Amino acid sequence: MRSLFALILLSAPAHAEDAKSFTKRVLDADAMGWTKAHVKMRLTITDKKKRKKVRALEIKGATLSQRAHTLVRFAEPAELAGTAMLMREEPSGSTTQLLYQPTYDKIRPIGTASKNERFMGTDFSYSDFEKRDTEEGIYTFAADKACGKAMCRVVEIKPKTGLLNNEFGKIELQVHPKAQVPLRTLFYAKNGKQLIKSMTVNRLRKHQGRYVVFAATMKDMQRNSKTRVDVLAIDFDAKFSAADFSEAALRGQ
Numbered sequence: 531m532r533s534l535f536a537l538i539l540l541s542a543p544a545h546a547e548d549a550k551s552f553t554k555r556v557l558d559a560d561a562m563g564w565t566k567a568h569v570k571m572r573l574t575i576t577d578k579k580k581r582k583k584v585r586a587l588e589i590k591g592a593t594l595s596q597r598a599h600t601l602v603r604f605a606e607p608a609e610l611a612g613t614a615m616l617m618r619e620e621p622s623g624s625t626t627q628l629l630y631q632p633t634y635d636k637i638r639p640i641g642t643a644s645k646n647e648r649f650m651g652t653d654f655s656y657s658d659f660e661k662r663d664t665e666e667g668i669y670t671f672a673a674d675k676a677c678g679k680a681m682c683r684v685v686e687i688k689p690k691t692g693l694l695n696n697e698f699g700k701i702e703l704q705v706h707p708k709a710q711v712p713l714r715t716l717f718y719a720k721n722g723k724q725l726i727k728s729m730t731v732n733r734l735r736k737h738q739g740r741y742v743v744f745a746a747t748m749k750d751m752q753r754n755s756k757t758r759v760d761v762l763a764i765d766f767d768a769k770f771s772a773a774d775f776s777e778a779a780l781r782g783q
Contacts, residue, residue, distance in 0.1 A: 550669040667690065
């Protein structure tokens with residue numbers, strides 16, 4: 531299953547698909563451009579004391595040799611400028627993540643044990659950026675739910691052994707019937723009952739002939755914090771090569 535941020539595509543009618551096929555189609559299309567575009571965005575982090583921190587970053591994403599490649603680089607604040615993360619899908623289906631911190635001028639891998647940790651102080655984890663295997667989950671349609679003025683198609687994803695890095699017991703997607711974008715994504719604890727994180731789309735509009743998420747908020751119920759994502763610019767026609775996802779590119783060279 532693709533990362534949180536790989537979202538939309540209109541194709542065959544949803545009722546003609548099983549829940550797994552429907553979910554894969556919806557998640558594979560990338561409504562935020564984190565895997566198939568050039569994006570500039572702002573992250574606003576609000577902690578439990580209502581204190582705010584702002585991050586500015588740039589994302590380059592492309593599919594090369596049928597494998598997802600993504601490079602995330604921070605521009606602001608000054609102490610994070612140049613910090614970058616490279617994600618590369620391997621032929622095996624696993625994802626390699628490399629973090630570069632210019633202060634130390636070192637590249638280090640993000641190990642499996644660290645992938646559920648917070649990404650650079652935000653409410654996203656490193657694993658939220660990964661492509662995840664749809665074969666690992668059990669997918670079922672649930673009753674439709676109201677999403678603003680629309681009735682969203684609801685899919686529940688429950689784990690087989692080892693699903694989602696053992697991070698969640700259930701994920702629920704509430705998909706807009708026309709845009710085919712999850713307007714809400716709910717993440718439950720391993721018991722499948724306690725809601726621990728949620729991602730809500732705040733602004734959705736057409737851009738370059740497709741529905742695009744221009745603002746969304748991730749909330750962490752356990753930390754009582756949230757991170758709002760605002761897309762400042764996005765280009766789905768941007769072209770990148772393997773050189774744009776090399777270790778030299780990770781260092782900004």
